[in-house]
Amino acid sequence: MANSGVQLLGFGLSLLGIIGLIVGTILPQWKMSAYVGDSIITAVATYQGLWMSCAFQSTGQLQCKIYDSILQLDSDLQATRALMIVGIIVSIAGLGVACMGMKCTTCGADDKVRKARTAMTGGIILLVGALCAVVACSWFAHNVIRAFYNPFTPVNTKFEFGAAIFIAWGGSFLDVLGGAMLAASCPRSKQVSKYPKSNSARSATSSNKEYV
Secondary structure (H helix, E strand, O other): OHHHHHHHHHHHHHHHHHHHHHHHHHOOOOEEEOOOOOOOOOOEEEEEOOOEEEEEEOOOOEEEEEOOOOOOOOHHHHHHHHHHHHHHHHHHHHHHHHHHHOOOOOOOOOOHHHHHHHHHHHHHHHHHHHHHHHHHHHHHHHHHHHHHOOOOOOHHHOEEEOHHHHHHHHHHHHHHHHHHHHHOOOOOOOOOOOOOOOHHHHHHHHHHHHHO
16 A cells, blocks of 8 residues: 555645645745844844734844735735735645545545545645745745845845745645645556457357356
């Protein structure tokens, strides 16, 4: 039952990946203030995420503010939000579909081929959700890098990668691995002989039946 073990491993990796995507989407540390130039020593560290911005002071106090209006946000941030939400929803749906098609479940246990196809479909849906998350994280990272190396960006407003984007990246790659393992549950088609039985073989079987 090696195929069943691969399915269980893929399910576990996908579940961890979805948890990583949810945690990474909620956390505000998608980008943090970069200490470059003359601003090496500062009393406030700024974090910005998909839903809020936070300021961490040297005294240990953390103040966060949720973005007031969606329409005032950049289009890149809105697109990253949408892709992450779509990736999470699609991944959860794919995990549910794959769960119904796994060998260790009793849903539709009579038809093994249909169960294998259901698990494969769930794996493909997981891959689509993971792809949305990878595109969102890469797009956000590209914008951070472009703004960091832009010579017209003020030094005190430059940002670098935070911990949340790495968590989201890790979750998306785990989702890709789990979805690929579940998508590998493609059922093997039965090999049917292209040539019909010869007349001699039919006569031999019929003669045997008569003697018996």
